[in-house]
Amino acid sequence: MSARRWAWRAGSVLVCIALVLAWQAVADARLVSPVFLPPPDKVWRALQRGMASGVLLQKLGGTVLRMIEGWAVASLLGVGLGTLVGASHTARAWLGPTLEFLRPLPASAIIPVAIALFGLSDAMVLGVIGFGALWPMLLATVHGFAAVEPRLYEVSRALGLSRAAVVWKVALPSALPDILAGARLGLTVALVLAGVCEMLAGRDGLGQWILLSARSFRAPDLYAGVVLFGVLGYASALLIGAVERRALRWRG
Amino acid sequence: MTRLLRAIAVPAALLLAGEIAMRAAGSSSDALAPPSDVAAALAALLADGEMLRASAETLASALGGLAIGGGVGLLAGLLFGAVPAAARLFAIVVEGIRPIPAVALIPLALILFGFGFRLEIAIVAFAAIWPMLVFTQAAVAAVDTQLLDVARVLRLPLAARLARIVVPFALPRIFVAFRLAFGVALIVAVTVEIAVNPLGLGYGMTMAQQTLRPADMLAYLVWIGVLGFLLNVLLLVVQRTVFGRFLPRGARP
Numbered sequence: 001m002s003a004r005r006w007a008w009r010a011g012s013v014l015v016c017i018a019l020v021l022a023w024q025a026v027a028d029a030r031l032v033s034p035v036f037l038p039p040p041d042k043v044w045r046a047l048q049r050g051m052a053s054g055v056l057l058q059k060l061g062g063t064v065l066r067m068i069e070g071w072a073v074a075s076l077l078g079v080g081l082g083t084l085v086g087a088s089h090t091a092r093a094w095l096g097p098t099l100e101f102l103r104p105l106p107a108s109a110i111i112p113v114a115i116a117l118f119g120l121s122d123a124m125v126l127g128v129i130g131f132g133a134l135w136p137m138l139l140a141t142v143h144g145f146a147a148v149e150p151r152l153y154e155v156s157r158a159l160g161l162s163r164a165a166v167v168w169k170v171a172l173p174s175a176l177p178d179i180l181a182g183a184r185l186g187l188t189v190a191l192v193l194a195g196v197c198e199m200l201a202g203r204d205g206l207g208q209w210i211l212l213s214a215r216s217f218r219a220p221d222l223y224a225g226v227v228l229f230g231v232l233g234y235a236s237a238l239l240i241g242a243v244e245r246r247a248l249r250w251r252g
Numbered sequence: 253m254t255r256l257l258r259a260i261a262v263p264a265a266l267l268l269a270g271e272i273a274m275r276a277a278g279s280s281s282d283a284l285a286p287p288s289d290v291a292a293a294l295a296a297l298l299a300d301g302e303m304l305r306a307s308a309e310t311l312a313s314a315l316g317g318l319a320i321g322g323g324v325g326l327l328a329g330l331l332f333g334a335v336p337a338a339a340r341l342f343a344i345v346v347e348g349i350r351p352i353p354a355v356a357l358i359p360l361a362l363i364l365f366g367f368g369f370r371l372e373i374a375i376v377a378f379a380a381i382w383p384m385l386v387f388t389q390a391a392v393a394a395v396d397t398q399l400l401d402v403a404r405v406l407r408l409p410l411a412a413r414l415a416r417i418v419v420p421f422a423l424p425r426i427f428v429a430f431r432l433a434f435g436v437a438l439i440v441a442v443t444v445e446i447a448v449n450p451l452g453l454g455y456g457m458t459m460a461q462q463t464l465r466p467a468d469m470l471a472y473l474v475w476i477g478v479l480g481f482l483l484n485v486l487l488l489v490v491q492r493t494v495f496g497r498f499l500p501r502g503a504r505p
Contacts, residue, residue, distance in 0.1 A: 008340040016344045097259035104480035108443035112461035116283035214359030233351030
């Protein structure tokens, strides 16, 4: 079974290589202008050059830092507020509809407001990412608390647990899968907003890098930046996946 | 009735507090406005047609991108769901492209298309592929194997198998995918407008900010929220009335 899985995996790698080779052929034959579609070897060299000189590495670092900072703030606030709202039936009844109403609001729509409040500053970027990534986490926590098996609450009441103990020992662990799903979504939102804010506010990062590369028609640099965005998205998904597997091991 | 009252009590109290605080502070701000001014600005923008024109532009881009990207995602999802070998062979390609945030493609689309609808539609299309692909693939893969066995016994060709068995079976779930993809499309459209594109609601909001009209800016924000909420409710109602009976409990988010 496992050998078969590896065979499929190998086949999948071959398909990927074939597509890159096709891209190379199309670009080399100049079927598409190299301004829009540089050959992959040039993109790879641009990536290497940028990494070796440290410029691209620094941009990558800036974006990663911004994303993690905003996401960490959002996680703490989201789980904290979500616990406050979710742990009390009354708060859920009063605040739930408002939260549901705000759910589909695009997080990016807060950017103009944040610019008006903070100007084109790092505080603006942090505010936007923090606000945007807050919602998935907050809503997931509230939902997780609402979905706790009611009998667990009955048992804790029978055991005479305090309210804090119920939250800490029963509700939070039970809501953990939801919270981690929210964290995953929050991380994606954080990456998107970091990119947009860097483009808009000219902060040092990948978003600014790809915008400037496009403006000066340095297509290999542009593609190198897009590739790094993809790597960043993939790496953060892997990381959350690993955390999920570890943290949820007890559920079997 | 009490539920409705409870639902609007907190926002109403917050709006009232905001109104009083802004009026008491007295000075005008570049970033905030009293809720009553925002309501007046919203009414004015709706009355002179500006808001509706911007909404039409945003919705046109979102729907155009959804049609292209959602179509690609639907076809790929049908293929990957019906032919697992294809899904396995393209796994790494999909895993490699999917994590790229759609907004990272804005600069590339900008040099390809310039400002305008095509830029926005291209970005929305890229973003709309993935929810459609993932959910359609799962929906098709969940088709009852006994039905497929019957189809094999009847020697139905692939096209007939898809049209007569797979699609009717998977359609309710595919509609759920469409609803989620529509939400994504709207969000991405507004984001592209705020980031670069001089069109639609996002641009209207950015312009209001840059020309220091906070009441207008917040009116756009409120309208974007209301529009997203109402469209989601509309699609939910359609989902429930048309497909409600066919959706298994787990697939009814």
